[in-house]
Amino acid sequence: MALIELDEVSRTFVIRTKAGRLRRERREVRAVDRLSFTVGAGECVGYIGPNGAGKSTTVKMLTGILVPSSGRLRVAGVDPARERSRLARRIGVVFGQRTTLWWDLPLRDSYELARRLYRIEPRRFAANLDRCVELLQLGELLDTPVRQLSLGQRMRGDLAAALLHDPEVLYLDEPTIGLDVVSKVRVREFLREVNAAGTTVLLTTHDLTDIEQLCGRVMVIDHGRVVYDGSLPGLHALGGSERTLVVDLVREGAPIEVTxxxxxxxxxxxxxxxxxxxxxAAPIVAAVAERYPLVDLSVREPVIEDVIARMYQGAVIG
Known part of the structure; x- marks a missing residue:
């Protein structure tokens, strides 16, 4: 069953720029251009693309913050723009660079306010809060004001707040941005649990490791249109994109040779x-470690912009 449906959805913005001392020119920018796709119940979909591609505009239309200029859009059978209040009780939203928590209140009080806002039945609220606190390790933070939390702690707090009312759909915009390695692992593990329990997840991110570890499907959007819809390995294969193994040897030597x-x-x-x-990367790392004296090594993922550029290049060459 399709939980998210977009059919020929477009969104334009009017921009006025100076064209002389007293005159301004009016220009229309199409952020989303006749976008069509569906997301089934229980899917975890990566929604990626370069900056300015239309990702955030899409999410804002899916939540009812923005109204499409044209086309048809439904989330759980509801028109987000016309029934925003009704839809709010069925979706959860986490923006990595913003918080829905109350800045000067303890985390526990923010959750209590969320309970009242969403009108969550007390027993259900208590059960959901206990589950989120356990999985996200928030127990010691509940009485800490939000402003005193680290970025990783606040992100875990935001994730819990977005799930207290059992949303059918969870929108995530850069949920691991700026987090340390330990926090990223904890957040990803939690999101896997949430998706496995049946929550549909739409994830926008510039971190391809998030996509690789969480999503069975990836959509690439560029200039407001979907240019790829499939698996992440399929995307890499289409553009011939490459990962990079950075190796620090004990001493300078000849170029490394491994299959x-x-x-x-x-x-x-x-x-x-x-x-x-x-x-x-495992067999390559093993071969390097076996044959060469190492100080350190790391694997760098392709940058999304490079993946898309290679995809276009591959399409042209093909």
């Missing part, structure tokens, strides 16, 4: 090896 990767850069004892993004 499945090639050296693309050498600076003293540090070397960069490129390999296909759709391929596992």
């Amino acid at each position: 499945g990767a090639r050296v693309v850069r050498v600076e003293g004892a540090r070397q960069w090896l490129a390999f296909p993004a759709a391929r596992s």
Whole structure:
């Protein structure tokens, strides 16, 4: 069953720019251009693209914050713009760079206000809060004012607040932005649990590791249109995108030679090896570690803008 449906949805904005001392020019910008897709109940979909591609505009239309200029849009059978209050009780939203929590109140009080706002039955609220507190390890933070929380702690707090009313759909906009490695792992584990329990997730992010670990499907949007809809390995294969293994050797030496990767850069004892993004890094890492004396190594994921550029290049070449 399709829980999210967009049919030929467009959204334009009017921009006025100076064209002389007293005159201004009026220009229309199409942020979303005849966008059509569906998301089924229980899916976890990555919605990615470069800055300005139309991702945030889409999410704002799906939540009812913005009204489409044209086309048809439904979430759980509801028109978000016309029935925003009704829809609010069926969706959860987390924006990585903003918070829905009350800044000067303890986390516990923010949750109590959310209970009243969503009119959550007390027993259901208590059960949901206990579950979120346990999975997100928020127990020691409940009496801490939100302004005293670290970014990672606040993000976990926002995730709990978005799920207290059992939403059918969860929209996530950069949920791991700025988080340390430990916080990212904790957030991803929680989101896997939420999705496995049946919540539909639409995730916008610039971190391809989020997509790789959480999403079975990825949609790429560019200039307001979906240019790819499929698996992440399929996207990498289409554009021939590459991951990079950064290796710090004990001492400077000849370029590393291992099957499945090639050296693309050498600076003293540090070397960069490129390999296909759709391929596992494990055998390459194992081969390097076995044959060469190491200080450190790390894997760098492709940047989304580079993935899209390679995809276009591959399409042209093909």
